Amino acid sequence: MTDVIRDIAEIDDDRPRDHRPVVREAAQSAYDALFAVPLDDPVPGVGRDLRHLIAARAAWLEGDRSAADWYLARTGGVADAADLAVGGADGAAGVRAGRRLRAALRHVDALVTRPASTTADDLAGLVAAGWSAAEIVVLGQIVGLVSYQVRVAQALRVQDDLFGHEIHEEGSR
Structure with missing residues (x-):
């Protein structure tokens, strides 16, 4: 079974997560x-493909290149996916993108960089660009999940750097 968090953390051993298998699942x-x-x-x-692009943009903004690359590898048919994930709505590819995609990228930016200051006007802009309420919820859910994944992955990387040799030695006993 795939474990996205372990994949984006790029670690060999994440036994510190073993004590809560329900959370991992x-x-x-x-x-x-x-x-x-x-x-x-x-x-x-x-x-x-669009969901993975949204996730890649969120991961990029969160500062996690590994997670951004993991999601980018799954964007399939999205033209200029890497440029969109890195540059967002105002990058070269974003400027050429359609109104709907640009609005989604701006929404991701707002949710990651200034979530408390988003307003009903922000949502109205998404609706004006053609997004339905259900689609807007999905965008927000993706950003929230990526934010969680990035934080857990970073914690695993730090633990692996600090305690990796101890974890590996415990496993060989």
Whole structure:
């Protein structure tokens, strides 16, 4: 089974998470629920590739290159995905993007960099660009999940740097 957090943390051993297997499973289930988009998805306007692009942008803004790259590798058919993830709505690719995508990228930026200052006007801008309420919720859920994943992955990296040799030695006893 895939473990996205372990993958983006790029560590060999994440035994510190073993004491709460339900939390590990829930984090992976949240990813699966948001990104394993079935053909009959009730929110079809946010396809799998776009969801991964949104996640890559959020990870980039969170400062986690590994997570951004992991999500970018899954953007499939999104043209200029790397440029969109790094430059956002105001980058070279973003300026050429359609209104709907630009609005989504701006929304991701707001949720990551200034979540407390978003307003109803921000949501009205998304609606004006063609996003439905359900689609806007999905965008927010993706940003929230990525934020969580990035924080856990960073903690695992730090633990691996500090205690990695001790963890590996415990496993060999």
